[in-house]
Amino acid sequence: MEKFTTLTAVAAPLDKANIDTDQLVPAPFLRRPRSESFEGVLFYRVRRNADGEMRDDFILNKAPFDKAGIFVANRNFGCGSSREAAAWALVAAGVRAVIAPSFGDIHYNNEMNNGMVPVILPVEACDELRVQLHADPGAEITVDLETQTVTGPDGRTYAFTIPAFNRYRLLNGLDEIDVTLESDAEIAAYEARRVKTADWLFP
Amino acid sequence: MAKSMFEKIWDDHVVVERDDGQTLLYVDRHLCHDGSFQGYYTLNSQGRTLRRPDLTWGSPDHYRPTDAQSLNDISDPALREKVALFDKNAAESGIHYYGLDSEKMGVVHVIGPELGITLPGIMLVCGDSHTATHGALGAFAFGIGASEVAHVMATQTLWQKKPKSMRITVNGEVGFGVTGKDVILAIIAKISAAGAAGHVVEFAGSGITALSMEERMTVCNMTIEAGGRAGMIAPDEKTYAYCKGREFAPAGEKWDRAIEYWKTLPSDPGAVFDKEVTLNGADIAPMVTWGNSPENGLPVTGAVPDPANEPDPEKREAIQGALEYMGISAGMQISDIAVDQVYIGSCTNGRIEDLRAAAAVAKGRKAVVAARVVPGSEPVRRQAVEEGLDKIFLEAGFEWRLPGCASCLCLNDEIFAPGTRTASTSNRNFMGRQGERVRTHLVSPAMAAAAAITGHFSDVRDLAEDK
Ligand code: SF4
Numbered sequence: 001m002e003k004f005t006t007l008t009a010v011a012a013p014l015d016k017a018n019i020d021t022d023q024l025v026p027a028p029f030l031r032r033p034r035s036e037s038f039e040g041v042l043f044y045r046v047r048r049n050a051d052g053e054m055r056d057d058f059i060l061n062k063a064p065f066d067k068a069g070i071f072v073a074n075r076n077f078g079c080g081s082s083r084e085a086a087a088w089a090l091v092a093a094g095v096r097a098v099i100a101p102s103f104g105d106i107h108y109n110n111e112m113n114n115g116m117v118p119v120i121l122p123v124e125a126c127d128e129l130r131v132q133l134h135a136d137p138g139a140e141i142t143v144d145l146e147t148q149t150v151t152g153p154d155g156r157t158y159a160f161t162i163p164a165f166n167r168y169r170l171l172n173g174l175d176e177i178d179v180t181l182e183s184d185a186e187i188a189a190y191e192a193r194r195v196k197t198a199d200w201l202f203p
Numbered sequence: 204m205a206k207s208m209f210e211k212i213w214d215d216h217v218v219v220e221r222d223d224g225q226t227l228l229y230v231d232r233h234l235c236h237d238g239s240f241q242g243y244y245t246l247n248s249q250g251r252t253l254r255r256p257d258l259t260w261g262s263p264d265h266y267r268p269t270d271a272q273s274l275n276d277i278s279d280p281a282l283r284e285k286v287a288l289f290d291k292n293a294a295e296s297g298i299h300y301y302g303l304d305s306e307k308m309g310v311v312h313v314i315g316p317e318l319g320i321t322l323p324g325i326m327l328v329c330g331d332s333h334t335a336t337h338g339a340l341g342a343f344a345f346g347i348g349a350s351e352v353a354h355v356m357a358t359q360t361l362w363q364k365k366p367k368s369m370r371i372t373v374n375g376e377v378g379f380g381v382t383g384k385d386v387i388l389a390i391i392a393k394i395s396a397a398g399a400a401g402h403v404v405e406f407a408g409s410g411i412t413a414l415s416m417e418e419r420m421t422v423c424n425m426t427i428e429a430g431g432r433a434g435m436i437a438p439d440e441k442t443y444a445y446c447k448g449r450e451f452a453p454a455g456e457k458w459d460r461a462i463e464y465w466k467t468l469p470s471d472p473g474a475v476f477d478k479e480v481t482l483n484g485a486d487i488a489p490m491v492t493w494g495n496s497p498e499n500g501l502p503v504t505g506a507v508p509d510p511a512n513e514p515d516p517e518k519r520e521a522i523q524g525a526l527e528y529m530g531i532s533a534g535m536q537i538s539d540i541a542v543d544q545v546y547i548g549s550c551t552n553g554r555i556e557d558l559r560a561a562a563a564v565a566k567g568r569k570a571v572v573a574a575r576v577v578p579g580s581e582p583v584r585r586q587a588v589e590e591g592l593d594k595i596f597l598e599a600g601f602e603w604r605l606p607g608c609a610s611c612l613c614l615n616d617e618i619f620a621p622g623t624r625t626a627s628t629s630n631r632n633f634m635g636r637q638g639e640r641v642r643t644h645l646v647s648p649a650m651a652a653a654a655a656i657t658g659h660f661s662d663v664r665d666l667a668e669d670k
Contacts, residue, residue, distance in 0.1 A: 082332040
């Protein structure tokens with residue numbers, strides 16, 4: 001996994017609530033193995049009109065937002081399907097951090113498992129940031145994982161937290177499975193115990 | 204200290220607990236499907252092997268076209284490749300596997316309970332968000348992403364931070380013509396699509412315990428549509444009766460020991476939940492969603508909301524956008540919305556009882572729009588045939604397909620024509636979920652059959668009464 005320490009990038013405001021992972025990556029792309037590129041997949045249908053043309057009223061189709069490295073979204077970002085392709089498509093589009101008042105649970109984990117930082121900030125803070133980004137297109141935001149702070153375009157900082165274990169893995173770019181296998185003895189001990197304490201589980 | 208059912212199951216599965224609260228939990232059962240190739244890819248590319256194939260089960264459901272009896276029948280090479288890849292991965296890794304030719308195959312959330320893989324008190328995961336379904340038996344079950352699938356394959360464990368807990372109580376039984384599907388749609392309409400975010404939800408109350416096992420599965424299935432991590436219902440006599448005699452359920456003395464343990468699972472009186480919500484069963488009517496979020500549910504007797512009446516500008520815009528996408532206008536009666544097609548099936552409503560409910564409405568009538576019935580599993584399909592339900596559907600002009608996810612998310616070609624409108628028993632009315640610009644309205648199986656017969660949304664209570 002790629003390390004994440006701090007990121008300063010152009011941020012794009014996504015005003016809509018409940019952006020589900022079906023919108024982030026429509027079903028036809030789920031056939032694509034993760035070893036292949038997910039570039040150009042993000043919001044594939046949302047970006048386009050019925051005739052396949054790029055819509056000019058979709059914010060990510062316009063400069064400078066087409067180069068955004070951070071999204072400031074609304075409540076329940078990434079709700080719905082567990083498809084990890086949503087995180088792969090975000091990373092492929094150069095987005096390494098999403099700031100929102102709340103996330104779909106599974107997608108939240110998927111982001112962290114792909115070197116991304118999902119930042120939960122209060123609704124008012126997200127609203128404020130989006131207003132600034134609309135007013136000043138191309139404005140940058142900094143997400144600092146070390147200090148767990150976000151700095152908005154106006155210099156205001158907001159504190160956030162993410163689970164300490166995920167933070168540690170992100171800061172060090174550690175593979176989760178390797179870390180877990182350090183507890184191999186404990187897993188084996190649990191298994192040995194479980195066969196006895198819940199023998200009904202093993203017909 | 205009084206503990207909730209969720210806390211009891213959680214405590215029972217702790218392998219390692221770090222100082223920061225991050226907990227390594229043991230996975231009793233891991234379900235895989237033909238979309239798990241991403242997990243297998245990660246596992247294989249890192250040169251790792253599956254730790255507990257004996258605790259892993261799988262069946263191809265997502266990509267499988269529901270007119271193909273066997274691998275060779277799949278005409279689309281890309282789909283055939285996906286199913287064949289799972290056949291290969293499953294054989295190499297030695298998991299319990301039910302391929303297309305197996306009489307036990309089906310949507311994993313249907314076959315889990317059916318085969319007794321799902322049991323009370325266990326922790327079960329699957330790389331699919333509707334894994335919450337299995338909580339209906341009193342299990343802690345939730346969906347995970349592809350990286351987590353690889354993690355479970357390699358270690359049989361998962362890191363979790365303890366979610367918050369929530370109890371949703373439905374007081375009093377629901378009325379005639381109202382089903383588990385309507386209960387969960389009413390709940391989501393009340394608490395919103397993010398109402399249970401970060402929470403494990405326990406559904407309780409007489410309105411819940413009165414539901415059949417199938418309906419309980421429907422309720423838990425859609426916990427994810429309320430943003431919940433998992434949904435669960437305390438095991439009771441109905442649950443035990445359901446589990447008994449199933450292939451992977453315990454038998455003999457082990458059964459007795461299991462029951463003894465399962466009886467300790469329900470939340471203790473005085474258990475504290477971070478959030479409590481209450482509904483009255485009698486207030487719930489057959490529901491129809493009108494927008495692109497599962498929270499947009501209304502009684503079939505209702506009218507489409509008017510954005511002008513919404514004070515919050517953000518919500519106003521959301522309603523406006525949904526009305527445009529859905530091609531309906533403010534104030535329109537739900538029952539005036541005409542549908543182009545009907546889909547009955549999915550892990551939400553593809554079980555035998557769902558098919559019985561739909562058949563009861565379809566019997567002796569004729570569909571006036573295209574209607575498709577997809578059983579959730581091969582055992583469900585066989586049972587339906589035994590009961591003559593397939594004939595009822597075919598005589599009423601419905602299509603009768605083989606088991607799979609089919610038109611629920613359209614990974615295969617069972618996609619609906621662009622811009623058309625569907626009455627669907629599945630779980631997501633998201634934009635484009637069932638095809639480009641397809642407009643999906645979520646309903647119960649009986650309501651879906653009613654829409655097929657009349658061509659628009661109709662109160663199934665009227666249809667049943669004047670029969
Ligand atoms: S039926 Fe639909 S929701 Fe259920 S597992 Fe299949 S694709 Fe997912």
